[in-house]
Amino acid sequence: MPLLVVKKLKKSFDGIVAVNDLSFEVHKNEIAAIIGPNGAGKTTTFNLLSGVLKADTGQIIFKDEPVFGLKPHAIAARGMVRTFQNVNLFDNMTVIDNVKVGCHKKGRIEVFGAAFRTPAFRREEAFITEKSLSVLRLIGLEKRGAEMAGNLPFGQQRLLEIARALAGDPEILLLDEPAAGLNTPETAELAELIIKLRQQGITIVIIEHDMELVMEISENIIVLDQGIKIAEGSPLEIQNNRKVIGAYLGEDC
Amino acid sequence: MPALMRYQAVRYIMLLAVIVVLPFFFRNELSYYLSILSLAGIYAIAVIGLNLLMGYAGQISLGHAGFFAAGAYTSAILTTQFNMSPLLALLPALIVPGLISFIIGMPTLKLKEHYLAMATLGIGLIIYALLRANPFDITGGPGGIPGIPPLSVLGLITDSDITQYYFIWALTFIIFILSSNMVNSRFGRALLAIHKSEVVTNVLGVNTYKYKLKIFVISALYAGFAGYLYAHCSPLFYVSPDDVCHFVFSIKLVTMVVVGGMYSMWGSLLGAVSLAILPELLRVMGSFFHGLNTSDLEMALYGMILILVMVFSQSQKLKQTLSRLLLKERKPSAA
Numbered sequence: 393m394p395l396l397v398v399k400k401l402k403k404s405f406d407g408i409v410a411v412n413d414l415s416f417e418v419h420k421n422e423i424a425a426i427i428g429p430n431g432a433g434k435t436t437t438f439n440l441l442s443g444v445l446k447a448d449t450g451q452i453i454f455k456d457e458p459v460f461g462l463k464p465h466a467i468a469a470r471g472m473v474r475t476f477q478n479v480n481l482f483d484n485m486t487v488i489d490n491v492k493v494g495c496h497k498k499g500r501i502e503v504f505g506a507a508f509r510t511p512a513f514r515r516e517e518a519f520i521t522e523k524s525l526s527v528l529r530l531i532g533l534e535k536r537g538a539e540m541a542g543n544l545p546f547g548q549q550r551l552l553e554i555a556r557a558l559a560g561d562p563e564i565l566l567l568d569e570p571a572a573g574l575n576t577p578e579t580a581e582l583a584e585l586i587i588k589l590r591q592q593g594i595t596i597v598i599i600e601h602d603m604e605l606v607m608e609i610s611e612n613i614i615v616l617d618q619g620i621k622i623a624e625g626s627p628l629e630i631q632n633n634r635k636v637i638g639a640y641l642g643e644d645c
Numbered sequence: 646m647p648a649l650m651r652y653q654a655v656r657y658i659m660l661l662a663v664i665v666v667l668p669f670f671f672r673n674e675l676s677y678y679l680s681i682l683s684l685a686g687i688y689a690i691a692v693i694g695l696n697l698l699m700g701y702a703g704q705i706s707l708g709h710a711g712f713f714a715a716g717a718y719t720s721a722i723l724t725t726q727f728n729m730s731p732l733l734a735l736l737p738a739l740i741v742p743g744l745i746s747f748i749i750g751m752p753t754l755k756l757k758e759h760y761l762a763m764a765t766l767g768i769g770l771i772i773y774a775l776l777r778a779n780p781f782d783i784t785g786g787p788g789g790i791p792g793i794p795p796l797s798v799l800g801l802i803t804d805s806d807i808t809q810y811y812f813i814w815a816l817t818f819i820i821f822i823l824s825s826n827m828v829n830s831r832f833g834r835a836l837l838a839i840h841k842s843e844v845v846t847n848v849l850g851v852n853t854y855k856y857k858l859k860i861f862v863i864s865a866l867y868a869g870f871a872g873y874l875y876a877h878c879s880p881l882f883y884v885s886p887d888d889v890c891h892f893v894f895s896i897k898l899v900t901m902v903v904v905g906g907m908y909s910m911w912g913s914l915l916g917a918v919s920l921a922i923l924p925e926l927l928r929v930m931g932s933f934f935h936g937l938n939t940s941d942l943e944m945a946l947y948g949m950i951l952i953l954v955m956v957f958s959q960s961q962k963l964k965q966t967l968s969r970l971l972l973k974e975r976k977p978s979a980a
Contacts, residue, residue, distance in 0.1 A: 442848050468850035482841040484908075485834065492831070493838045497850035499831045503863065506830030507823040513830070520831065560850050 393456070395420045395595055396441075396472070396564060401450035403436055410436040412619040414450070418564065418612075423586065423596045425606045427630075428616035429639065434599045435477055437616070438566050442474040443467045455563070469497050473557045474566035477599075479549045483542030487533060487552060490541045491524040494559030498523065527555045531585065547578040554585065564595040571602040583609055607631070615639070657822060660914075664814045668807065679806040680880045685921035686813040687871050687879065692901045692917040693824050693910060694867020699899070700907035701828055702860045703840030704754070705762040708769025709868050709898045714890035715742040716869030717876040718776060721790045721884050722783050724877075731796045731877050735870075742869030743862055745772075750861040754854060757843060761861070769895050776886040789885025796877040803878040813878055817914075820867075825910045836860055837908065868898075893944055900947040903954045920947075 394417035401414040411433040418424045426434050439445040441452060443464040452460045459467050473494075482490050499520055505513035528534040531551040536544065541552060550570060557565060567586075571579045579602060586596055586609055600606050606613065607627040615623040615630060617639040623630060630636055671678040691713055698704050720738040723729040745768065753764040779786040795804040796812070803809050827833060835856050838846040847853045876884050888894075897920065905916025924943050931939035 444844055444848060463852070464844070464847040465850050465852045468848060473850070474848055476845065480842055480845045482838050482845075484841050485837055489834050489837075493834050493846065493851065494849050496831060496835055501830070502832055503827055503859070506832050507827045509826055517830070556849065 397453040399451040425610035432616040433619040471563035473562035477568040481541040488537035494556035567598045676806040685918045686817040689917035691871035694864040696913045698864035701836040706765040708765035710894035711769035711772040712742040712865040712868035713872035716872030738873040746865030754857040773890040793882040
């Protein structure tokens with residue numbers, strides 16, 4: 393049984409079709425990639441999946457439950473969390489506080505408990521702090537928790553954004569071009585992290601332009617062109633697919 | 646106790662000491678200074694509330710005077726015309742601004758950008774107009790309501806300037822600590838995150854709409870409570886539309902938040918006190934120039950402060966500029 397099923401998803405903006413009749417499945421513990429030239433509808437697909445945008449028609453079924461039309465926070469609460477193409481950290485906050493926001497849905501104490509520092513509040517804060525530190529440890533940033541997020545070097549900001557999404561214990565993580573702007577060692581570090589996450593049981597869907605990375609880590613690749621899925625398959629199949637070479641790789645070379 | 650908490654406790658104790666000791670510095674014209682400081686304390690409560698909304702959550706209210714007035718007038722009407730005890734009137738004085746903010750927040754906060762600023766601007770003007778027009782003959786029209794009874798809590802009656810001062814500042818102090826606690830939490834982090842990016846915060850699992858609405862209502866409650874104190878604990882025991890509900894008052898509250906610094910509780914305190922003193926300073930200066938209307942000058946100053954802050958919108962930038970100007974850290978020039 394697939395973890396995520398997308399059926400005939402369609403979205404147009406002012407008559408221009410961005411995503412057209414898109415269907416695919418993601419299985420548990422898989423690393424899937426969505427690739428395609430600029431404007432192929434990759435990020436729009438993520439926006440639809442995460443509830444940032446509402447599709448015109450179609451279905452999104454996550455864990456056997458339709459999530460179509462739900463608000464982003466409700467989708468996140470069900471265990472599907474995404475990152476953004478541009479680094480979108482809360483740079484007005486510290487590194488650890490960024491991660492703590494990602495952990496938000498694991499807590500429940502609100503205004504009153506916080507104002508009066510109730511025992512339940514203290515327990516929850518301790519839990520959130522411990523959880524956030526453990527996620528920071530995963531990306532090697534546990535020593536820099538008190539720094540302002542905006543002061544980190546770019547590569548670490550990217551990792552922090554992933555960490556922030558991880559803090560909520562997602563079952564499926566949607567990564568939108570996580571390697572953009574990273575140098576070779578940083579990309580290697582990222583690949584290592586993604587594989588580590590999969591070992592922990594997290595399913596990953598990644599949008600990426602770095603073909604080397606995509607071919608190295610993913611098991612299933614979905615190729616979009618002008619909103620339409622033109623191919624799907626293993627890295628080997630995709631590399632040898634004429635349609636893909638024509639629409640995408642040919643253009644890039 | 647962790648070092649950070651100890652440091653914070655020391656700051657709170659110092660603040661408390663300043664509050665307690667301050668009246669002893671004014672031997673002459675004590676009641677004049679006390680009345681200004683009491684007013685500053687009342688402002689501080691409203692400003693802390695507005696800062697929660699503006700500084701933390703990044704939502705702008707241009708009609709906070711309306712909530713202040715809702716609290717002040719509800720209690721003034723109930724106590725003068727329906728003989729309700731002032732203490733009992735606290736509840737309706739909070740419910741009315743809370744309800745108004747909930748009703749206008751519900752539809753406008755669904756929308757992004759600054760619809761809230763427009764809606765609050767509107768509600769502030771409507772409340773002002775209603776208070777002046779006095780359609781049900783209960784608000785006293787432009788003349789307002791005089792003779793509001795003082796508060797009587799546990800044998801303490803807020804009918805003298807010194808009890809008013811200590812009563813108000815005791816409350817301000819408590820509210821200050823509770824609010825500082827409130828922002829330093831999961832709740833506060835969610836607000837700061839919303840300030841930076843609503844979409845990102847939402848995607849991470851925070852119900853941003855709920856939080857925006859919650860903080861807006863809380864912020865209106867602070868203003869309503871401040872208005873309630875203004876009615877029962879300030880020297881005049883008098884409310885009028887021009888004193889508690891004027892658009893300029895809303896702008897004044899916004900300026901206090903901005904002057905003190907967004908998302909700083911200490912800043913709110915500082916902003917409220919410094920701008921409460923400002924009109925008095927201007928009045929003294931105005932007396933040197935015959936016939937100078939200092940209240941006009943006051944408005945111009947708020948405008949100027951807001952423009953300056955907008956120009957240096959990021960505090961980081963402001964800090965750099967100030968340090969360059971004040972510390973003369975100039976780059977060596979080629980010449």
